[in-house]
Amino acid sequence: MKVLVIGKGGREHAICWKFAQSPNVTEVIAAPGSDGMRSVARCVPIEEHEADDLLTFSAEENIGLVVIGPEAPLVNGLADRFTEAGIRVFGPSQKAAQVEGSKEFAKILMKKHAIPTGDYAVFTELDRAKDYVRKHGAPIVIKADGLAAGKGVVVAMTETEAFKALEDMLDSKQFGEAGARVVIEEYVAGEECSLMAFVHGETVVPMVVAQDHKRAFEGDRGPNTGGMGAYSPVPHLNEKTIAEAEEQILRRMAKAMSEEGCPFTGILYAGLMITEKGPKVIEFNARFGDPETQVVLPRLKTPLDDVIVSVLNGEEKEILWAEEACLGVVLASEGYPDGYEKGQVLDSNLLKSEEGQLFFHAGTKNTEAGWVTNGGRVGIVTSLANTLEQAKSAAYNDLARVKLDGLFYRSDIGNRAISPVTAGASSISKTK
Missing domain, CATH: 3.40.50.20 (Rossmann fold)
Structure with missing residues (x-):
């Protein structure tokens, strides 16, 4: 095929x-x-x-x-x-892809079908949006309703930050039509993670959980980006919580979309916050996450086409996952996610991977001068090892041996989750 x-x-x-x-x-x-x-x-x-x-x-x-x-x-x-x-x-179809294309669409579905998520309101007028923020206070989350390449979200810790975000979206049109409507959401505290599933109608086959790092700089500081690194598994999240998210969020959303006349086919991505009251949805995406894909797929032992074809046939196939941990560190051009220059020559050592290590290209180009940067996120240095700690060490050792002029990366990917992961035989993730 x-x-x-x-x-x-x-x-x-x-x-x-x-x-x-x-x-x-x-x-x-x-x-x-x-x-x-x-x-x-x-x-x-x-x-x-x-x-x-x-x-x-x-x-x-x-x-x-x-x-x-x-x-x-x-x-x-x-x-x-x-x-x-x-x-x-x-x-997914165009109608089903609205689960990512319109945050309001996703919120309406979640509220109607009792899928746990934070409270929200939608605005097109700046003054009314500011009044809502004054009434509810900060911290609060401001989101462009449409697609903004993962950057149309501001977690405002003060009213001043919230007002600035609203002005940027509704007044300055920072995100064009994507920000012509804004969704203001309740700030939900907890541990963030990403849970994806292969879906066709009400056939749902979940993947292993991953955790992304959205902020540009160490300590989760700076602007939101498309993602600065990720790892899988997430050992400090228990299996009961993940099972709850699979049932109450992924399966319930797939069923809801079928009932609403927009059945989903493809990768349903749930961005979750694990709160004291259980998992809540902070966003849905209609495709593989980036950079979560680069740390989840290396752990997949079942052929990817086998999984997809089985799901398209309505079968909830058993998936074999490697027990090893995978961690990836994004290498980005200086200035990202804002303005950055292209054409920075990459050290050839960056592309020489050892066993268990990979470099997935994102914004690169092969020229007469060698490999050069061609985007904000240049690539992700990924390592598969017996434990997260070993995977982290290998990825950062890989970065330490190359010259990175004009580039930067976060040095704390996976810090909160470092703990042993049992090595050995693969496990089976079996869905109901």
Whole structure:
């Protein structure tokens, strides 16, 4: 079977890398892909938004499965086009992708179907939004309703910060139409984690849990980013809590979307806050998380295509997961998530991985001068080891031996979770 992965970032590199390991996949093709993905996929110069060209190519190449990585083409209805053409695609319809494309849409569903989440209100007028903040006080969370590349969220610890965020979104149009409506949410305290699942209608197969680091700088300081690092498992979260999240959040949301006439197919991502009263949803995404994918898929032992095809057939397949821990540190261009320069030459040692270590390319380009930066998040240095502590040491040792002029990374990925993870035989994650 030929597999087409649509996208060009670190998440898509990890997806292609995992598909390439399957004995049933004859070829992995990425559109448009990137220079860094050429070792695991054939890259074709078709952009994510070029739907007609993607459909023509898929028909000509007899593609057996299409996986759409980024959120924008999903929200714009790309999966619908493949479905209409009779090409098997793993990704939500445009209607279902609203679970990420509109935070208000997701909140309405959660409230209607008793899925635990914080209180909220929606505004388009700056003065009314400020009045709401004055009434409820800080800390409080301000979100652009639409897609903002993971950056349209401000956790405001003071009213002044909340007002600034509202002015940026509603007055200065920092996020364009995505921020023309804002969702103001209750601040929910606890331990944050990411829980993804393979979903088709009410068929739900959860993955192992991961924890992302959104803030740009050490100690969870600085602006929100698309993610500065992640790790899996999350040993300080107990199995009972995760099981509760699977049942009350992932399965309940899949059922809710089916009942509301927008059944979900693809990767349902729940960003959770584990509170004193149990897990609550802080966001839903309609695709693999980035950088969570780069630390979850290395632990997946069952072929990725086997899982996806089984779910599309309505089967809740048993998934085999490695007991090893995986930790990844994002390498970013100085200035990210705001302005940054491209074209910084990368140390060639960065790309020389030892056993158990990987470098997933995100914003890189191969030129006559060598590998250079081509984005805000350049890549993620990932290590798979018997324990989180060993994985963390290996990843940071990898970074310590290269020159990183014009680049930066967080030095505290995984600090709160360092604890032994049992090594040895793989375990089976069995769904009901």
